[in-house]
Amino acid sequence: MNVAEEIRRRLQAAFQPRELDVQDDSAAHRGHAGAPEEGQSHFSVRMRADSLAGQSRIQRHRAVHAALGSDLVARVHALALDLDG
Template structure:
C-alpha cells in the first residue's frame, strides 16, 4: 500500500472506526486517462462499513467520506469510487 492509500486508510479509520475497510489503488488501471500521473496514486476504490453511516442517505454518506479526505481530493486523488454501508445493511 502506497503512502496516499495509507493516509486514506488512516483518516477513514480515525474518523469512522469502520467494522470493515478496504482501500484499493486503481491508478495503474487508468494509465493514459485523465488525472493519471506517473508514479502517483490518483485513483482509488474504497469499501467501508461503519455505524456512522446508518440512517444516512447515499449522498450524505459520500459527503462524510469526502469531508474526511477533503485536502487530498484533486491533489493527489483524482477519482474515488465509494462502496459505503452500515453494519447489517
Template sequence: MTYAERIRTKLTDAFQPVELDVQDESHKHRGHVGHRPDGETHFHVRIVSAAFEGQSRVNRQRAIYRVLKSELEERVHALSLDVQTPAA
C-alpha cells in the same frame, strides 16, 4: 506516508469502520485525465461503519469527501466509493 495510508488513517479515525479496503486503481486509468505514472490518483474504497446508519448514500459519500478534502485537492483525481452499514 502514501496517499493510500493517509486515506486509511483518516477514514479509520473519522468512522471507526468494521471493514475498510482501500485499493489504488490508478493502473486502470493510464492515459486518462489525472493519471500519474507513479500512481495514487484513482482509488476504490469499501467501508462498512455504524457511523453511516440512518444516512442516505449521498450523505455518506459527502461525509467521506469532507474527511478526504485535502487528498482530493492535492493528488487524488477519482474516488470510487462503496459505503455500507454493518446491517446492510
C-alpha cells in the same frame, strides 16, 4: 506515507469502521487523461461503519469527503465509494 495509507488512516480515525478496504486502482488508468505517471490517483474504498447507518448515499459520500479533507481529495483524480452502515 502513500495516498492509500493516508485515506485508510483518516477514514479509520473518523469512522472506526468494522470493515475498510482501500485499493489503489491507478495502474489500470495509466496513460488516461488526468492520471499522473507516478500513480496514486485512482482509488476504490469499501467501508462499513455504524456511524453511516440511516444516512442517504449523498450524506455518506459527503461524510467521507469531509473526513478525508479538501487537501487529500484535491490530490485524488477518482474515488469510487462503496459505503454502508
